[in-house]
Amino acid sequence: MKGKFKYLCGGVLMVAVLSLSVLTAPPSALAKGKKVPPGQAKKINFQVMNDIRNHWSVEPVTALQKEGIIKGYSDGNFYPQNEVSRCEGLVMVMRALNQEGGTPSKEALKAAADCPDWAKNTVALAIDKGIITGQEAEDLDFSKPALRYEVAVWLGRAQNGNVSTGNLTFADSGKIPDYAKKYVAFMAKNRIINGYPGNMFGPLNSVKRAEIAAMLFRCQNMFSLKNQFGYVRGEVKDILPSAPAFIVLAVGDGDNAGEMMIQVADDAAIFVDGVAAELGDIKEGESVTVVLNPARKAIVISVKDGENNNDSESNAPKIAGLSPKDGAKDVEIGLKQLVATFNENIRAVNSESDVGSKIVVTNETGNKTVEIKDIDISGKELTIELVNGLNAGCEYTVYIPPGVIIGEDGNSFDGVDDSDWNFTTAEEEDNTAPDINSLDPEDNDDVLGDVHELTAKFDENVQWAGGNDVNAGKIIIFKDNTEITPDDIKLNDNELVINFDEALSKGEYSVIIPSGIIEDEAGNSFKGIGINGWNFEIKAALA
Structure with missing residues (x-):
């Protein structure tokens, strides 16, 4: 080993020509710079909980x-x-x-x-x-x-x-x-x-x-919060098998570049991409982080690719499918089961009831939490069973917190945010035709006083069939068996208003509204009012 070595002494980083009084290694290993023969790297023993x-x-x-x-x-x-x-x-x-x-x-x-x-x-x-x-x-x-x-x-x-x-x-x-x-x-x-x-x-x-x-x-x-422990990052140059063993790293860059030889503690913990490994599993050229104890021996050696820095493994369970799908429209009214399918078998960290207590299904339209009846985890599927079926025309979101579900290898599921699983149920199909709530004047009414308007109120909003206001001209009004013509006929929301500029004179009146000229917003037709459906008599105008 020629050139400079960097070593840690008393917590201060120093540069020096290798001094065997500071870091010692077997003379044969240092002189020849041998690579580790397969299977001959020193076995490191450490306990994992x-x-x-x-x-x-x-x-x-x-x-x-x-x-x-x-x-x-x-x-x-x-x-x-x-x-x-x-x-x-x-x-x-x-x-x-x-x-x-x-x-x-x-x-x-x-x-x-x-x-x-x-x-x-x-x-x-x-x-x-x-x-x-x-x-x-x-x-x-x-x-x-x-x-x-x-x-x-x-x-x-x-x-x-x-x-x-x-x-x-x-x-x-x-x-x-x-x-x-x-x-x-x-x-x-x-x-x-x-x-x-x-x-x-x-x-x-x-x-x-x-x-x-x-x-x-x-x-x-x-x-390095705990400063009596050191953290060294570098590239593996050599592994020296011996008792004790050493790892040689290339550290620093430019004028500060050099090599560091570090003694490996007998009970050092060694990891390659987060998996427990042996010293012989470390390869030349790999990037490592080494934790040094106060005696400046390596107690942890971590080989990392530098890409995985999550709070859980990259192979944590992931969602493979949702039912209903995220963003789905026209979801079945009355649906009682929501299913999340994963890419691997899953299980609850504590219990299925614990998972159920932490999952939140929300009716966003009604601004209320949906009651969950049961949770079932079987194989790759998580099934959420609701007490009541989904309501019509409502937006729903589902939240699954992180840390309540794990995969086969104990990796924790990151959870599902309510913005990542939302859907909307179908509008309830309207097959009911509009009907009359009230008439003014009422059917068979005797009226005293001036009448300028005839009003029919429906039980829902209505419109001219097909959007054609020509249908207004199909309404017929009789006075004493003689047809009369109103000055204006309008549909406003749930009201039909027939207007006369001058007050109606004394006599018997009938209003006929043919079927099929008025409909609700779903297209259901009003059955109409026949010749005996809306009759009234104006006795006299008020003095």
């Missing part, structure tokens, strides 16, 4: 476990899909800052009084550190799940004021409190916290334990 072995979060969880930032439970599990409480979230952030275990102020302890004993001191320290304000602490229910915008604020404040403002382009930015917007923008810009499909951030969504692990892991990788 039981329930994350095949989970998308295995890499961030294991890395942060090794740094002492997160811990599992006594049964050997991490429970990645459980919601993280505000207390737990703040404790994790403070561990990442290496701020756990100090003595908080009395004021901070008072503000954190509602926290459980195990977390009270650390949350109080978070108040003193400015991760959360005293007022926020007093207003929060610490037993409730941490929300996405809250975690963005905590991680942003952990940067000691080094948070630049940015533009928020999420469709639901209006749901983010004003004080939190700059932190959400900063976290999104740096891809620490990502959005959901449909350009949604989901600020009020709760955060799962796996998700906060991924967020903290990215923060550590980018900002």
Whole structure:
């Protein structure tokens, strides 16, 4: 190995000619620069918590476990899909800052009084550190799940004021409190916290334990919050099999370019594209991130393609089809089952009833929530059964939150926003012909006084059949068996008005409206009024 090596010493990056007193490797490996023979790379042994072995979060969880930032439970599990409480979230952030275990102020302890004993001191320290304000602490229910915008604020404040403002382009930015917007923008810009499909951030969504692990892991990788641990990024130049083993990286560029040889801890966690691997699986030329412990040994080695930075694996379950389809019109009236088909078999994180309690079906037209009777998850299908069928002529939306459904490999489904599944039911078919509600004068009425208008009110809006107002001329009016001609006939909404400029004189009147000349908006024809259907007598005009 010729040229310069970069190495970390006491937390300060230095450049020096390789000194075996600083980093030692087997002389044979250094002298010959041998590649790793197949199957002969040193076997690295590390423990992974039981329930994350095949989970998308295995890499961030294991890395942060090794740094002492997160811990599992006594049964050997991490429970990645459980919601993280505000207390737990703040404790994790403070561990990442290496701020756990100090003595908080009395004021901070008072503000954190509602926290459980195990977390009270650390949350109080978070108040003193400015991760959360005293007022926020007093207003929060610490037993409730941490929300996405809250975690963005905590991680942003952990940067000691080094948070630049940015533009928020999420469709639901209006749901983010004003004080939190700059932190959400900063976290999104740096891809620490990502959005959901449909350009949604989901600020009020709760955060799962796996998700906060991924967020903290990215923060550590980018900002090195816990500064006694180092993060080194570079390109693999060589793997040196030995006891201990070493990895050689090309780091920096230009005048700062060089090589770094790093001893690999015996229990280092190694990942290739998020999957647990062996040292021999790492290939020359691959891009890696290495986490160094205080002794400057590699405790985590991550090989990444740099493209996948989601809060869940890119192979998380995805929607293959929706019934009714998103954007569908004329959906069947009375439909009681809504079906989402996935690209793989799925199951509930907790229970089907839990999924049902969190799915929201909304009648947007009626501005009311639709009651769900049951949820069934079978194979690739999620079926939502409604108590009552869909109403006619209404727009509906369906919301499925992230984190309640997982695929075969434990990868979490990102959810469906209500803007991504909406449909409209068909208008109810109108086969009912319009009918008369009232007549003025009434049929068989004796009228005293001046009459200038005859009015027929219908039970719905009506129009001239075929839109032809010539039909008005087909209405016939008799006085004492002699036809008379009105001055005007109009249809206004649900009223037929027959107008005479001069008051009608004393006599017997009949009004005939032929069938088929008036119809409703659906085209149903009015049956008409025959010769004996609308008769009245004007006795005399008022003096």
